[in-house]
Amino acid sequence: MQAYNPSFARIYNQRWTGFAQRVAPQIWTFYESTPAAEHRSLLDLCCGTGQLALAFLERDYHVVGIDLSEHMLLYARENAGSYLATGQARFIHADASDFGLDERFGLVVSTFDALNHLPSADALRNCFRCVYPVLLPGGFYVFDLNTRAGLRARWNGVQVENTEEILLVTRGIYDEESEKAWTGITGFLRTESGLYERFEQVAYNIGFDLAWVRSALLETGWRSVYFARMEDLGMPIAEPERENRVFIVAYK
Template sequence: MQHPPFTALAAVYDTMMDDVEYDQWTDFLLTYARDRGLGRGQALDLACGTGGLTRELLAAGWDVTGLDGSAEMLARARQRLPGSVPLVQGDLRTFELEERFDLITCVFDSLNNLLSTQELGQALTQSARHLRPGGLLACDLNTRLGVRDLWEGGVMEGVAPAADGSEVHYHWSHVYDEEEELGVVQALCRVVRDGGEVEEFTEMHRERGYDPQEVEPLLRAAGFAHWDIVEYPDYAEPQADTPRIWVLAWKGEAQ
């Protein structure tokens, strides 16, 4: 059965993404922040999903709010996170919160789900509006190359054992639409539960890649004063063959 993105997938997301390096990503971005004088404070984790990075920020001593567009993903996050953590359903392009934050994060190529520079600019503008002066936006983006050549052979497949004894059989296929300049992923999952019950679903996901020269004018227009666009994990300058970039952008004077 076909489902909207990040709805049915929420139930198996953590099983499939068990090896995602949320802890190392957190060290990467917080090391950058600390080296420039930004310590603990209020953080907003955009596109927080099931709370993988949110949990790491909490462990590092930050007060964190999570925001995501998917009610299903937020329901899973509520199971993983302390009840005191605010979780808000909202759109990256239009969210409005009363609080202002010292740090805003948005990871795991979530911004690539915005399919035009206009939409990405809207999200960056909303992030800038929700930062305190001197606050930091830390996000990653797949480049155009990264979206075009997402997986070798265009397929990711395997079997992931879940904590409840079930198995998630997945076959994700990727094609690149040259005309639309979009990567299209068909995510097929088949959940085999203990006792033989089978559930199968499909979601379609689309991403657009963004190169540094496309992102920089959007950061400027959003009101950021200074930024670094780097590679993970060594903060090196991106090259022509870089598949994913990290954007570290400051509101107000650079720290």
Template structure:
């Protein structure tokens, strides 16, 4: 997963305003009187959120399952790595291990939807809880049922650009609540030819009750459940939900 997509991922996501996510996160910090020195970026990918956090002065621990995504992240943030402001870890979020507790963990851009079951979600949140310092927060987002079943659903999307083209075919199962995304790319090479590659990705949606139960089972308190980055309540047509979970003070 992401083995070949890593090289074109940032081009595909160029229109995303990552600063909005970080602004939301800093609003959470302010609400709870937190001044984190280190933020752990779970499922950091190529490091778009990581970059915004670094530029705002945080030390960042980036964690991702894909070595290819981490390699891109390392290349784009070599200076931060060299001066010790950034640490990258190749880990499965279900088995997150970091020797120090941190005051803040973020997991953005639907990283949690790649977990296949409520059990996996609970296990991941339990590792998050262990890694958080007392009073620390998790800020995350997830794709909703509406996004996976209707927006992505059984739809096919195509796009042709100067340097790449893709066909994105989706297959949604209401039984498993999983959408399979089959991606076919043609990427321009320096010699004028195009390289063809394919990848498949799978996402599952979780209900509010399941998320609340997983958060509680992990020993965290769900402090916020929003439908957008402005803090509004989720609607039936919300594409994402944003959660804030906090570890109790000891």
């Protein structure tokens, strides 16, 4: 289980929101070009601090967010505060591999390596089995994965960022045997008082076999599954294992 801890959730909410903000318009541009878009309802699975959810809320979608970290959800609820009050948004503490909802959605997403955080292929398959029934017929599950090539290329080594605001040390190692990339993020962030708060998070990303991912989705019941790049989610790509990160578009 990889629920982010309180101090890391605070840093995440400040520094790692760019991906969700960049990918949100790509996802709605794709989704709104399909007939499923008559349903303006989104399940943001592994929603983190809620920036992607917020972008869809501002576009009048009804949004439910799920995350395993209560600390991430605190920020999601704060960021989407006014939408919680009206009932347009709801955030739930649950495991992506073991949840059920009565509501149905036209679109489900899991972004920014979230599913690489699941502990095993079985957990990923269970996630697909949880998502399938909450998706309306004709709906889409869109998620990204770091590929094994991407983890090997980008998750090895040490990076240091050293500014007045933050000292951030990221140590990564990709273990070929387990196909697991471990990341240790340690640092100090300046607080409003001028003092520095220490934070630390260890997380791993599993590199899943993409052919297996596609088969597992089709076996779960999706009608079509293809791989794409963020810049054009409507355009299937032929060699996903050569990418550093791919998007999976699954159509029910």
